Amino acid sequence: LYVDHPLSVGQSIPLEREQAHYLFGVMRLAEGAFVALFNSRDGEFVAEVTEAGKRGGVLTCVEKTRELQMPPDLWLLFAPIKKARTDFIVEKAAEMGAKRICPVQTEFTNSERIRQDRLQAHAVEAAEQCGGTYVPEVADLQKLDRLLADWDPERQIMFCDETLVGAAEALGAKEGDAKGGKWAILIGPEGGFSETERKRLHALPCAHAVSLGPRILRADTAAVAALTVWQQKLGD
Numbered sequence: 385l386y387v388d389h390p391l392s393v394g395q396s397i398p399l400e401r402e403q404a405h406y407l408f409g410v411m412r413l414a415e416g417a418f419v420a421l422f423n424s425r426d427g428e429f430v431a432e433v434t435e436a437g438k439r440g441g442v443l444t445c446v447e448k449t450r451e452l453q454m455p456p457d458l459w460l461l462f463a464p465i466k467k468a469r470t471d472f473i474v475e476k477a478a479e480m481g482a483k484r485i486c487p488v489q490t491e492f493t494n495s496e497r498i499r500q501d502r503l504q505a506h507a508v509e510a511a512e513q514c515g516g517t518y519v520p521e522v523a524d525l526q527k528l529d530r531l532l533a534d535w536d537p538e539r540q541i542m543f544c545d546e547t548l549v550g551a552a553e554a555l556g557a558k559e560g561d562a563k564g565g566k567w568a569i570l571i572g573p574e575g576g577f578s579e580t581e582r583k584r585l586h587a588l589p590c591a592h593a594v595s596l597g598p599r600i601l602r603a604d605t606a607a608v609a610a611l612t613v614w615q616q617k618l619g620d
């Protein structure tokens with residue numbers, strides 16, 4: 385269970401109403417039961433249910449069971465698409481070890497706003513269900529051109545460019561190259577990138593245009609494919 389609370393042995397953690405409902409209503413846990421907790425900072429702890437109520441409760445940390453496993457410093461930048469498919473992208477990015485998830489508004493992005501809190505909750509669920517100790521932060525929707533204007537040139541961009549279909553990819557990493565470093569994957573919207581955006585990205589020294597193969601993938605498939613390629617080449 386993810387909690388936004390410091391964790392250490394002996395620490396008491398008050399539960400929010402929804403967490404109490406899940407643990408005591410859905411999972412049917414009672415006082416004396418044990419729960420695994422993490423908070424993206426202190427690692428994983430086993431905690432005992434010391435108070436169980438309908439609207440709240442308290443857990444008490446008993447033992448530290450795992451150190452924090454930080455994901456690689458990989459951001460996923462993607463243009464939000466339809467609701468269910470955006471949810472899918474966030475869920476898969478959290479499962480696959482993205483550190484930060486940034487919905488971006490490109491020229492051809494239809495969404496004007498996103499429900500950041502809903503997407504963050506999806507990231508929490510995904511991290512919980514795959515036994516993670518870290519939940520990626522989901523940022524609010526930002527304009528791609530503004531994000532690029534303040535971009536840290538040390539953060540490399542794996543720019544997934546669908547017009548490179550058939551061309552050799554140019555991610556740069558070969559067997560034996562150093563892994564890690566600061567990276568971001570960039571996936572466009574249903575309509576792809578505009579020519580202006582493409583030119584700007586191709587001109588950025590830290591951006592590496594890559595092809596994900598000879599077929600144009602749906603944006604949600606492209607996000608998973610790109611995360612897989614990155615993890616395989618540069619993940620640790």
Ligand code: SAM
Binds near residue numbers: 547
């Ligand atoms: N119209 C489809 C849809 O409904 O999702 C296709 C969308 S595709 C244009 C969306 C994004 O996925 C692209 O902007 C690109 O970032 C990525 N993408 C898809 N296929 C790709 C490929 N073969 N190589 C590189 N990137 C690709």
